[in-house]
Amino acid sequence: MAASPALFALLACLCGALAMAVAASDTLKQGESLTVSATLVSSPAGVFEAGFYAPDPKQPARLYLCIWYRGIQPRTVAWVANRANAATGPSPSLTLTAAGELRVLDGAARDDGAPLLWSSNTTTRAAPRGGYSAVILDTGSFQVRDVDGTEIWDSFWHPSDTMLSGMRISVNAQGKGPAERMLFTSWASETDPSPGRYALGLDPVNPNQAYIWRDGNVPVWRSGQWTGLNFVGIPYRPLYVYGYKQGNDQTLGTYFTYTATNTSLQRFVVTPDGKDVCYMVKKATQEWETVWMQPLNECEYYATCGSNAICTVVQDRKAKCTCLKGFQPKSPDQWNAGNRSQGCVRNPPLGCQVNQTGDGFLSIQNVKWPDFSYWVSGVTDEIGCMNSCQQNCSCGAYVYMTTLTGCLHWGSELIDVYQFQTGGYALNLKLPASELRERHTIWKIATVVSAVVLFLLIVCLFLWWKRGRNIKDAVHTSWRSRRSSTRSQQSAGMQDITNSIPFDDETEDGKSHELKVLSLDRIKAATSNFSESNKLGEGGFGPVYLGILPGGEEVAVKRLCKNSGQGLEEFKNEVILIAKLQHRNLVRLLGCCIQGEEKILVYEYMPNKSLDAFIFNSEKQGLLDWRMRFDIIEGIARGLLYLHRDSRLRIVHRDLKASNILLDTDMNPKISDFGMARIFGGDENQFNTNRVVGTFGYMSPEYAMEGIFSVKSDVYSFGVLILEIITGKRAVSFHGQQDSLNIAGYAWRQWNEDKCEELIDPSIRSSCSVRQVMRCIHIALLCVQDHAQDRPDIPAVILMLSNDSSALAMPRPPTLMLRGRATDSSKSSDEKSHSIGTISMTQLHGR
Known part of the structure; x- marks a missing residue:
C-alpha cells in the first residue's frame, strides 16, 4: 500500500523539527x-x-x-x-x-x-x-x-538582579556619557521580574564599597571598604576565594568584578526583600545552595545605631547600641526609650576644639570601618597617617594598612560602625587626653595584678618541679634494672632483621635497586670513625654523619643511638619499607649495617640537609622564595601520593614533618625516616593502635587521642607542613598566641578574620603571589580539619594545587586544637615524652 502524501508531509515536518532541535x-x-x-x-x-x-x-x-x-x-x-x-x-x-x-x-x-x-x-x-x-x-x-x-x-x-562571573559593578557600565550608577535591581516579587524596591551598586562619590539602596537613595546595607582581599563589613567571608577583585579603568573608573574560581555554577542575586545572596549549585543534586547572605542581623543594616555609636549583636541577631568612648547620646530620653537611631555626640570635646593639646588615639578592635572615609595621599607609614589626623581637628579617626588601603581618615561623624565577635579590623579613634588618662590608669592596675599573679605562678611551678625531681630519681632506678633485659631482646632480633631485608627490588622506573649490607669497619672508614667533624645532625633515631665510600660517593649514615626512643622495631620497619619504595620524592636507602649492638642505615646524601634548616632559620629563609616553596609543597604531595596510592605497598608515614623532608642539590624535596610507617592492606582504611608515636604539633586529633590512624593522618601532617612552609614558623611556636595551641588554630583564626597576609613569612611577602599563597593556606586548612572524613585525600590535594580554578570547600574550624583543650586532656599518667635534640616524640600507651 502506497504511503499517502499527508504521511510524507508529517514525517518531513517531524524530521525538520528534530533537526532544528x-x-x-x-x-x-x-x-x-x-x-x-x-x-x-x-x-x-x-x-x-x-x-x-x-x-x-x-x-x-x-x-x-x-x-x-x-x-x-x-x-x-x-x-x-x-x-x-x-x-x-x-x-x-x-x-x-x-x-x-x-x-x-x-x-x-x-x-x-x-x-x-x-x-x-x-x-x-x-x-x-x-x-x-x-x-x-x-x-x-x-x-x-x-x-x-x-x-x-x-x-x-x-544587568537585572543577578551578577554572573565576568560581570562588572561600576559607576558607568560602558564608560560613555556622564557617570551614572550601574545597578543590580531586585525583582518586585519572586514571580514578578519588574524592577523592585532594592538595588545594589557603587556610589559615584565613594566607589570603594558596595551599597544596597531602597527606593533609589536610602542606604540599607553597606559592604564596607575593599581591602584587596575582602570587604571589611564581611570579615568572615574572604571574597577573593570567589575570584572577587577590584579594578580601575580610564573610562569605567573603579569597578568590581569576579571570575568564578571553581567549576560549580555560581551567582549573586539582589532579592526582592533587599538582601544580597550568593548561590552555588551542588554538583550531586544540581540544586542551588545558599553560600552566604547579607544583611542577616540588625547590626548589618545601615546605621542601625546612628552616628558615633557602635553596634554589637546579642541574642536572636538583635542589635545592642553603645556610644563610642568619648561620646554620649544625642537625645538621652529617646536613647533610654530604645530609639537610638539619632546616635551620639562628643563629650568632652577634643583638645583641639577648645585650644588645648594632648589629643590621642584609642584602638578599637574587630570593627567594620565607618562610612565616608577619604584617602590621604602622600602618607607612607602609620606614624605619618596618625600625625596628619592629629593635626587636622576635623579628623575623628584613622586607619593605615601598608599593602592594602594605605591611609584612611574619617570626619567628625562616624556612621555605621559594627563590632564583630571575631574578625574585622582595627579603628583608631581620636580622643581628648582626659579620656586616654583614664584608660592608662586601668592599664596600670592591670599590670600590678598581673605581676602578682605571675609571682604566685612561679612559686607554684618551683614547688611542682621539686616534687617531680624526687619522682624522677625513683623512676630512673627502676629503668636501669630493666635495661639489661631489653638489650638481650634486641640482640635476639638481629637475625630476624637480616632475614627480612629485601636485597633486590625495582624502582619506579623499572630498574633494579640493590640494597647493600655494609660492614661496620667500612662504615667507620667512611665516616672517620663517626668523627664529630662529619656529623650532619641528630634526630629521634640518632646522629647522622657524612660518609665517603671508597668510590668517592657521598652518603648519609644514620646510626641508632643506644638511648634513642626508637629501637629494634623502628629499625626493622624502615629497612624493610624504604628498600621497597623508590620514588623521586622519597629518600633512597643504599644500604645498612647490623653488627653487634650497632644498627646503621646508609642513605643517599642530601647536600642541602632538611627543610627545617631553611624555613626556621632567619638567615636562610630568604633563600627559599615562594616559587621554590610551592615546588617543595607539590613535591611532598607527589611523594605522599606514591605512598598512599601508587606504590605496590600502601603506606602511612605517621611522622611527616619539616625535619623529615630532605632537599637535594636542586632543592627537590624527599620524604625520609620511615621508622614509624605502617603498611595498609588493599581493603583496609584505618588502624587502631595502643602505641601512638609521632611529633607534637603534627599528629591528627583522632591519632593523638584515640590511636586511630589512616592516610588522612598524613594529610593532617601535610596541612601543618604547608602552614610551616608559608609562615616560616614551627607548628608549636604559636602556643600562647591568641589562645591558640598550634599553627592550625592560629592560621584558622587569621583566615577567618581575613588577616592571612600576616601569616606569610616576611622574607617572601613582598615577592610572592598573594593569591596563590592564600589558596595554599585554604588547602592547608582543609587538610587540618578535626574529622578525618572532612579532609581531602592526597589526589584531591594535588588537583587543588595544580588547578587554581578548581572549587575549594569551606574548611571547618579546628575546634579540637584551639585553646589546647583536646591535646592537654589527652595526656595521662601512662604518657612518656622524649626529647632528643630538636626532635620531639610522644608515645601514648593504652590504659
Missing part, C-alpha cells in the same frame, strides 16, 4: 526573529538558554525575554530584557535590526503595528558586509557584534 543555534542574525516557539542555546557547553518565558505560573500569558540556566529545575532566570513591560499578545518576538538594535515586540516582527516593549537602544549606522549578529555565550552574556566580532552591546552592561 539538534542544531539549536546560539546566534540571531540580522533580519531574523526569535518567537515563543524557539530558543537560543549558549555555545559550546549549553550552560544558558534565551527565549520567552512566563515566571508567574498563575499568569502564563505574561511573557518576558529571559536568559536562564539550561537544565536546572526549577528554572532559574539570570537576566530579563522587558522587565517593565510584559508581553501579553499572542506572538511576541525578538528581532535584530539593520542598525544592530535588539527589539522585543508584542507581536510578530513583520507586524509594523506591534508595540515596542523593549530595545537595546543601540545607536549606530547600518553595518556593511553581512551586518550584525546577536550571540549568547556560556558566561550568560548576550552580545550584539559587528562583522569584525566587536561588541556593540552586551547584556552584562545592563
Whole structure:
C-alpha cells in the first residue's frame, strides 16, 4: 500500500523539527526573529538558554525575554530584557535590526503595528558586509557584534538582579556619557521580574564599597571598604576565594568584578526583600545552595545605631547600641526609650576644639570601618597617617594598612560602625587626653595584678618541679634494672632483621635497586670513625654523619643511638619499607649495617640537609622564595601520593614533618625516616593502635587521642607542613598566641578574620603571589580539619594545587586544637615524652 502524501508531509515536518532541535543555534542574525516557539542555546557547553518565558505560573500569558540556566529545575532566570513591560499578545518576538538594535515586540516582527516593549537602544549606522549578529555565550552574556566580532552591546552592561562571573559593578557600565550608577535591581516579587524596591551598586562619590539602596537613595546595607582581599563589613567571608577583585579603568573608573574560581555554577542575586545572596549549585543534586547572605542581623543594616555609636549583636541577631568612648547620646530620653537611631555626640570635646593639646588615639578592635572615609595621599607609614589626623581637628579617626588601603581618615561623624565577635579590623579613634588618662590608669592596675599573679605562678611551678625531681630519681632506678633485659631482646632480633631485608627490588622506573649490607669497619672508614667533624645532625633515631665510600660517593649514615626512643622495631620497619619504595620524592636507602649492638642505615646524601634548616632559620629563609616553596609543597604531595596510592605497598608515614623532608642539590624535596610507617592492606582504611608515636604539633586529633590512624593522618601532617612552609614558623611556636595551641588554630583564626597576609613569612611577602599563597593556606586548612572524613585525600590535594580554578570547600574550624583543650586532656599518667635534640616524640600507651 502506497504511503499517502499527508504521511510524507508529517514525517518531513517531524524530521525538520528534530533537526532544528539538534542544531539549536546560539546566534540571531540580522533580519531574523526569535518567537515563543524557539530558543537560543549558549555555545559550546549549553550552560544558558534565551527565549520567552512566563515566571508567574498563575499568569502564563505574561511573557518576558529571559536568559536562564539550561537544565536546572526549577528554572532559574539570570537576566530579563522587558522587565517593565510584559508581553501579553499572542506572538511576541525578538528581532535584530539593520542598525544592530535588539527589539522585543508584542507581536510578530513583520507586524509594523506591534508595540515596542523593549530595545537595546543601540545607536549606530547600518553595518556593511553581512551586518550584525546577536550571540549568547556560556558566561550568560548576550552580545550584539559587528562583522569584525566587536561588541556593540552586551547584556552584562545592563544587568537585572543577578551578577554572573565576568560581570562588572561600576559607576558607568560602558564608560560613555556622564557617570551614572550601574545597578543590580531586585525583582518586585519572586514571580514578578519588574524592577523592585532594592538595588545594589557603587556610589559615584565613594566607589570603594558596595551599597544596597531602597527606593533609589536610602542606604540599607553597606559592604564596607575593599581591602584587596575582602570587604571589611564581611570579615568572615574572604571574597577573593570567589575570584572577587577590584579594578580601575580610564573610562569605567573603579569597578568590581569576579571570575568564578571553581567549576560549580555560581551567582549573586539582589532579592526582592533587599538582601544580597550568593548561590552555588551542588554538583550531586544540581540544586542551588545558599553560600552566604547579607544583611542577616540588625547590626548589618545601615546605621542601625546612628552616628558615633557602635553596634554589637546579642541574642536572636538583635542589635545592642553603645556610644563610642568619648561620646554620649544625642537625645538621652529617646536613647533610654530604645530609639537610638539619632546616635551620639562628643563629650568632652577634643583638645583641639577648645585650644588645648594632648589629643590621642584609642584602638578599637574587630570593627567594620565607618562610612565616608577619604584617602590621604602622600602618607607612607602609620606614624605619618596618625600625625596628619592629629593635626587636622576635623579628623575623628584613622586607619593605615601598608599593602592594602594605605591611609584612611574619617570626619567628625562616624556612621555605621559594627563590632564583630571575631574578625574585622582595627579603628583608631581620636580622643581628648582626659579620656586616654583614664584608660592608662586601668592599664596600670592591670599590670600590678598581673605581676602578682605571675609571682604566685612561679612559686607554684618551683614547688611542682621539686616534687617531680624526687619522682624522677625513683623512676630512673627502676629503668636501669630493666635495661639489661631489653638489650638481650634486641640482640635476639638481629637475625630476624637480616632475614627480612629485601636485597633486590625495582624502582619506579623499572630498574633494579640493590640494597647493600655494609660492614661496620667500612662504615667507620667512611665516616672517620663517626668523627664529630662529619656529623650532619641528630634526630629521634640518632646522629647522622657524612660518609665517603671508597668510590668517592657521598652518603648519609644514620646510626641508632643506644638511648634513642626508637629501637629494634623502628629499625626493622624502615629497612624493610624504604628498600621497597623508590620514588623521586622519597629518600633512597643504599644500604645498612647490623653488627653487634650497632644498627646503621646508609642513605643517599642530601647536600642541602632538611627543610627545617631553611624555613626556621632567619638567615636562610630568604633563600627559599615562594616559587621554590610551592615546588617543595607539590613535591611532598607527589611523594605522599606514591605512598598512599601508587606504590605496590600502601603506606602511612605517621611522622611527616619539616625535619623529615630532605632537599637535594636542586632543592627537590624527599620524604625520609620511615621508622614509624605502617603498611595498609588493599581493603583496609584505618588502624587502631595502643602505641601512638609521632611529633607534637603534627599528629591528627583522632591519632593523638584515640590511636586511630589512616592516610588522612598524613594529610593532617601535610596541612601543618604547608602552614610551616608559608609562615616560616614551627607548628608549636604559636602556643600562647591568641589562645591558640598550634599553627592550625592560629592560621584558622587569621583566615577567618581575613588577616592571612600576616601569616606569610616576611622574607617572601613582598615577592610572592598573594593569591596563590592564600589558596595554599585554604588547602592547608582543609587538610587540618578535626574529622578525618572532612579532609581531602592526597589526589584531591594535588588537583587543588595544580588547578587554581578548581572549587575549594569551606574548611571547618579546628575546634579540637584551639585553646589546647583536646591535646592537654589527652595526656595521662601512662604518657612518656622524649626529647632528643630538636626532635620531639610522644608515645601514648593504652590504659
